[in-house]
Amino acid sequence: NAGVMQNPRHLVRRRGQEARLRCSPMKGHSHVYWYRQLPEEGLKFMVYLQKENIIDESGMPKERFSAEFPKEGPSILRIQQVVRGDSAAYFCASSPARGSYNEQFFGPGTRLTVL
Amino acid sequence: AQKITQTQPGMFVQEKEAVTLDCTYDTSDPSYGLFWYKQPSSGEMIFLIYQGSYDQQNATEGRYSLNFQKARKSANLVISASQLGDSAMYFCAMREGGDNDMRFGAGTRLTVKP
Numbered sequence: 001n002a003g004v005m006q007n008p009r010h011l012v013r014r015r016g017q018e019a020r021l022r023c024s025p026m027k028g029h030s031h032v033y034w035y036r037q038l039p040e041e042g043l044k045f046m047v048y049l050q051k052e053n054i055i056d057e058s059g060m061p062k063e064r065f066s067a068e069f070p071k072e073g074p075s076i077l078r079i080q081q082v083v084r085g086d087s088a089a090y091f092c093a094s095s096p097a098r099g100s101y102n103e104q105f106f107g108p109g110t111r112l113t114v115l
Numbered sequence: 116a117q118k119i120t121q122t123q124p125g126m127f128v129q130e131k132e133a134v135t136l137d138c139t140y141d142t143s144d145p146s147y148g149l150f151w152y153k154q155p156s157s158g159e160m161i162f163l164i165y166q167g168s169y170d171q172q173n174a175t176e177g178r179y180s181l182n183f184q185k186a187r188k189s190a191n192l193v194i195s196a197s198q199l200g201d202s203a204m205y206f207c208a209m210r211e212g213g214d215n216d217m218r219f220g221a222g223t224r225l226t227v228k229p
Contacts, residue, residue, distance in 0.1 A: 035217075042219035045215075045218070059216065
């Protein structure tokens with residue numbers, strides 16, 4: 001049973017380019033969460049999605065960032081016109097359902113470096 | 116307001132000894148879950164242990180145990196018989212019953228000395 005998969009594991013972009021981060025949840029999981037981890041900090045929630053729906057994007061920057069979880073295929077976190085401050089590790093997690101009793105299983109993360 | 120507080124930026128422990136990593140939390144929701152994750156230098160987040168707010172007993176998973184003191188709102192992680200491979204960042208996290216996200220503490224960097 002494969003875990004949460006993220007690709008690419010490492011992504012280098014120049015300022016102004018677009019970054020696309022992909023996340024495939026664990027089999028049977030329909031809930032996806034994206035977190036950002038700045039160097040030497042804990043993870044910060046960005047967005048929570050179910051298939052074809054954004055449920056909570058309260059942690060997403062208002063501009064340049066978007067996320068989707070289509071009916072088919074992985075969840076995508078898209079960062080347009082990247083800036084150096086976007087350099088971070090981006091983690092995706094999935095869970096089978098909501099609720100405090102459900103652990104979120106994390107992917108290995110994508111490390112974005114903006115030059 | 117900070118929901119999860121980890122007051123120890125760094126901790127050292129001798130191999131084979133036990134170590135306690137502190138975590139306090141803040142919530143008014145009676146239903147919540149507390150989690151500990153390990154993040155080694157390779158970067159992945161590894162789930163260690165979970166404690167539910169209604170659980171009567173402290174959670175244990177192998178060498179990991181969670182010292183859950185509900186009245187004090189603390190959920191300290193105890194690692195027994197430390198191993199060199201335990202050297203990593205450790206994050207405490209909380210998920211409240213009505214929330215979609217997990218709130219993470221700033222982490223504690225544990226170094227196990229031979």
